[in-house]
Amino acid sequence: MSAERPLSSLFAMLHTVDAVHGAYYFLLHFWIDLFGASELSVRLPSALAVGFVTAGTVVLAQWLFSRRVAAFSGIVCVLLPRFTYMGEEARSYALSTAVAVWLTVLLVRLLVVHTRRTAAWAAYAVGLALGIYLFLYLALLVVVHGILILSSGRSRRLLRRWSTTALLGLLAAAPVIAFGIAQRHQIAFLAHRHRVTVLQVVFDQWFGDLWLGLLCWAFVVLAVVLGLRPGRRSQPNGMVLLVAWLLVPTSLLLLGNAVVAPMYTNRYLSFCTPAAAILVAAGVAALPRNWMRIVSIGVLVTLALPVYLSQRTEFGMPGGSDWAKASELIGQDAKPGDGILFDQHVKPSWRPRLAMHLYPEDYLGLNDLALLTPYDETTGLWDRVIPQARIGTRLGSVSTVWALETTRSKEDAANSDIHVLERNGFSVIHKVRIHRTIVYELTRSTP
Template sequence: MGGRRARTMTVMSDTGRAGTTGFRSDRAAHGERPPAAARSGTRAEPPAAPPAASPPSGWSDRRIAFLVGIAATALGLAGIWIPSYWGDEAATLMSARRDWASLAALLGTIDAVHGLYYAFMHLWIDLVGTSPFAVRLPSGLAFGAAAAGLYLLVRTRADRGTALVAASVLAMTPRVTQAATEARPLAFATATAVWLTLLLVRLLDGRMPRAWWWAYGAGVAAAGTLNLYVLLLVPVHAVAAIMHPARRARLGAFAGGVGVAAVLAAPIMAAAVSQREQIAFREDQEVVTLTGVLVGQWFMLVSLAVVAWALVVAGVVLALVHRADPAWAGRRWLLAVALAWIVIPTTVLVAVTALVTPAYTPRYLVFCAPGAAIAIAVAASALRRGWQRALIVVAVAALALPAYVDQRTPYSKNAGTDWQDVSATVERLAEPGDGVLFDEGVRPSRRPRLAMHTYPDGFAGLRDLGLVRAHDRTDGLWDVTAPLAEVVDRLRGIDRVVVVSRSERGADDDIRVLLEAGFVERERVQLESDVVRSFERRPLSAGSREPPA
């Protein structure tokens, strides 16, 4: 009798520690056994979350996470070969094809923040080629990894149903599904953000060796080279550490990990500051809008955004209602981290844009979408039955479906980029030895010239009349060109020229030179966004001489 009372008093004392009661009650609510230390009466502080218990079927959380990743990867990869490449993907391809010396020169002047990704893609395309599916495949795999990691992250504090809702919502969030279709580092940044947060939680819970704090710091720094803005996870993680029950024992280790990250990330941050002029063009644009933040940042569709934000608010309200309920302690902690993930990076970038320089771009904050998915899952966790939670997932899927389908149509990128069609049309209209001219009057990401770099087969054997210096012979992203009037001598010996334009009057000056040189328009093909026109030199009449070029 006395021994039982002593054990009871010990456990009561143990559970009296801040926050621990709630996490233990959360485990009881999920049908999990308390740690052995608690059962034996040992006063050693238990970790904030237990290893996941396996149901009788033997399905471990790792196995479920793996299946979640496979399903999400299949969802992400479906149809990724259909859309035409666009300007940012052209930058990826053109950078990845450079030799190492040329790539180093490029990163010394621009795009250093994507250097790790470009280096990886250099190796990748050497192995698999440059077909749209092959080049976008890594993004689809990263998309699946993000969903799997989010399942494991939520599972550290909540039941499997809640974790599945979070992973499912993330895998259907339009900005995330779009990242899966692009040969850009945004899907990698999202996956890295999720797995770094999971690593942090395991470190805070004391389930990883202390040496892994060094790996955490190195991982944060590496993530900054995929997307500089991922470094804004550090204050989010600080919130997670401060609100953790073991904060007194872990804050010092967390500070050390952040210190490692700061040292390793210093070069990339310095490079980003020195290259900030590459986004200077946004000074003339309305960079931050309410619609951009609430809709464009993750949800992209107004109807989905309304429902999603309503669920986020519902999650907050439910957490407040259950603020004294120990069974909600784990979910309250998850929600706090999720809200920090949603709010802090966005607020920082909006403030920097307002006070210093343009820094906000909605799609660059895709790595914060997991926070929204967690908040929605917390709201769904209040529903007791699995089919009720499934209805929320189905509703999100139905609302997101139009965006998902549209992202996998031929002209879905950058207001209708159609470079696949441009290449095919040029191949039909021109023959080896003919000349080609491109409209240079639009912004770099829309220049028709990039069709030649993304779908080169249609341009094989053609003479690029406006090229002065190829991009890989410069320290910039793009080719250096000149108007035809400055290189008119290149028309000698050419009887057919194909002109590709996107802006309404962007190629007028070059066409005027062609007409003066004796060319006439033979065919005009209007594509989704670009126009391809074929010009031939007028045949000379008997006794006449060829007009001067």
């Protein structure tokens, strides 16, 4: 929705909210101009980006370890639920993760060839800034890269060169960092969620399943304990890089979440997934027999398959989103001039009103009874609507109203849209529960 705004409206919105996502919105804005806003179109950039993430992970694994580890890394990328999930959603995580892994590839290359070329180091600064514009927390990768530089025992001159380059990248990203701090209230809702648990951090964050997570962590521990080292002495310490990449950003976010302000949710660490994939692959590759490696990959596939398939079911998106089906029903049965109402008593990202913006062709000609100001005429994210108590004043000559209510609404039933309509003479003649949405058709004989 934000990407579909006129650019003037998008600029106005970003001054108020979502500035940290502005770069992604702009990219998607021009993508939609070229290819439309279908589900396939808006998800395709993420799918393509995950391909680049996988390619970068394979290249990095080969440089740090071996072709065998690189091959297993590519397989693990295909299997890990965090990879497959960020490849199917219209968010910036896949794009920013692609930047993260290729930026790390570039840094490793710079350390191996000992280059002083300004263009190469400038590319690192530009890549770092681009990654932060795509996802603010990618700035934490600077800490990981700093640990790599220090552990590799390089000269102070190289350390100064990297520090200067990283600082330039951070300075170039200063505007989005400043806006992110100013708009930090946006993620204040994280404080109202359940307390962060070990299950979320250790398993859900990358592996999405308890048993798959246990096996993956076993391979990670095996790789670390055996102390796999780069194939050539001139290469940086790959194990230090990967362990730092896996653990340091997570630790810093959890620490900030505990002592500063709410800032953690497990998808925010998507950019660390390449490290998890390579460490799991290194553990598999460390097994002494080929049949052990083959069996291990088979077990990984078996454990990952249920999560993989669940992501691709009809209601596989978070919370079981069913807006496509609900909208299809409205498009088939509603008639021009009918009224339409949407449940407003759940969190904004769950409100079925969003279905109308995602599938507008199914709502053509309907009378949006609660609309006050369309979202793209505001500086916020959502449509402005009238108070529920005033809906009766807008019913006029409407004799049929469709209401989309969510099964998770916390509003007392007596104050629901359905009861407001019933008090205005409407009766429910049809009710369909699709998944998490209930579609009501109500009519009255005398407007």
